[in-house]
Amino acid sequence: MTISTRRRLLMTLPVAGAGLAGFGCWKMLTAMQDGSFDPHAIRRDKGSAIVPDFALPGLSGAGDGFDAAALSQNARPVLVNFFASWCIPCVAEMAALRGIARQIPLWGIAYKDKPEDARRFITRDGSPYTRVALDQTGMTAIDWGVSGVPESFLILPGGRIAWHGASALDETLFRREILPLANAAP
Amino acid sequence: MKKLAVSACLALGLGVLALPALALDDPSEMLPNPAQEKRAEAIGAQLRCLVCQNESIEDSSASLARDLRHVVRQHVAAGESNQQIMAWMTQRYGEFIRLKPGFTASTLLLWAMPVLALALGGILAALMLRRPRSTEPLDEREEKRLAELLREQDISR
Numbered sequence: 001m002t003i004s005t006r007r008r009l010l011m012t013l014p015v016a017g018a019g020l021a022g023f024g025c026w027k028m029l030t031a032m033q034d035g036s037f038d039p040h041a042i043r044r045d046k047g048s049a050i051v052p053d054f055a056l057p058g059l060s061g062a063g064d065g066f067d068a069a070a071l072s073q074n075a076r077p078v079l080v081n082f083f084a085s086w087c088i089p090c091v092a093e094m095a096a097l098r099g100i101a102r103q104i105p106l107w108g109i110a111y112k113d114k115p116e117d118a119r120r121f122i123t124r125d126g127s128p129y130t131r132v133a134l135d136q137t138g139m140t141a142i143d144w145g146v147s148g149v150p151e152s153f154l155i156l157p158g159g160r161i162a163w164h165g166a167s168a169l170d171e172t173l174f175r176r177e178i179l180p181l182a183n184a185a186p
Numbered sequence: 187m188k189k190l191a192v193s194a195c196l197a198l199g200l201g202v203l204a205l206p207a208l209a210l211d212d213p214s215e216m217l218p219n220p221a222q223e224k225r226a227e228a229i230g231a232q233l234r235c236l237v238c239q240n241e242s243i244e245d246s247s248a249s250l251a252r253d254l255r256h257v258v259r260q261h262v263a264a265g266e267s268n269q270q271i272m273a274w275m276t277q278r279y280g281e282f283i284r285l286k287p288g289f290t291a292s293t294l295l296l297w298a299m300p301v302l303a304l305a306l307g308g309i310l311a312a313l314m315l316r317r318p319r320s321t322e323p324l325d326e327r328e329e330k331r332l333a334e335l336l337r338e339q340d341i342s343r
Contacts, residue, residue, distance in 0.1 A: 145278035147236035
């Protein structure tokens with residue numbers, strides 16, 4: 001190898017390195033934009049997790065609450081949605097939730113909300129939830145691994161958590177990720 | 187220049203002073219036992235606030251961080267070990283909640299990166315420095331070409 005080719009080779013190394021790093025960043029950013037990569041979703045394997053033990057009260061006039069046992073005894077998969085009346089993405093999610101609730105039973109848990117606000121929020125345009133509970137302290141949500149609202153979980157019969165999403169649901173996401181898992185459930 | 191040095195010292199001093207400020211909003215959050223409180227703070231400093239993402243739950247004043255601080259203190263007061271509390275957190279929030287992730291197959295590259303970068307830099311530097319210092323003497327053909335070039339230069343002057 002002559003000196004000049006070696007010099008040229010050494011020159012290209014940092015340029016190639018920078019190019020590679022740039023390509024990696026670009027890949028990551030585009031994947032974040034189309035939703036296929038979520039840095040927030042680096043989580044344990046939800047497939048083997050079981051619903052944590054809890055018992056939550058209901059909202060007067062909107063639902064009488066539920067507990068871990070009631071959730072696990074379902075014969076069909078159930079989608080559990082943590083929401084709050086003070087959360088803007090939850091307001092935006094509501095229309096999609098009404099469509100999803102026609103395809104799968106949807107149970108709601110109001111997170112750190114005033115009972116009256118939560119009740120008004122879900123009954124304003126028709127509640128999408130089959131059952132509603134209130135987690136006023138937010139401690140049940142922490143036990144579920146919720147870091148903010150809205151978050152949703154697919155619960156299979158027996159209380160197994162098959163899916164956990166930390167973003168607002170929409171029809172596309174529901175069809176792509178949740179419905180196949182729900183249909184595959186025994 | 188002196189003024190600059192003084193203000194730099196002042197800024198540095200203020201920075202050092204500001205370091206231990208934790209976000210405990212309310213002294214009633216603290217555990218009555220100082221040893222337990224110190225342990226809870228050390229655990230909290232290792233846990234990521236999932237709302238702010240680059241702050242520990244001890245540093246953050248987000249409502250979720252406050253709740254997580256409360257949970258940590260509950261577990262400490264119940265007499266659980268640091269490992270048990272970390273396991274409780276990662277079981278719910280995944281490795282992501284640990285500001286200092288564990289050494290596993292998936293974090294191998296992350297932990298090895300400083301060593302890898304240093305090694306790569308060392309190899310590069312070695313390659314650069316190994317370049318021969320003295321050049322070979324010119325052969326007969328090159329001598330002749332050089333003499334020609336020098337002559338051309340003389341004529342043009």
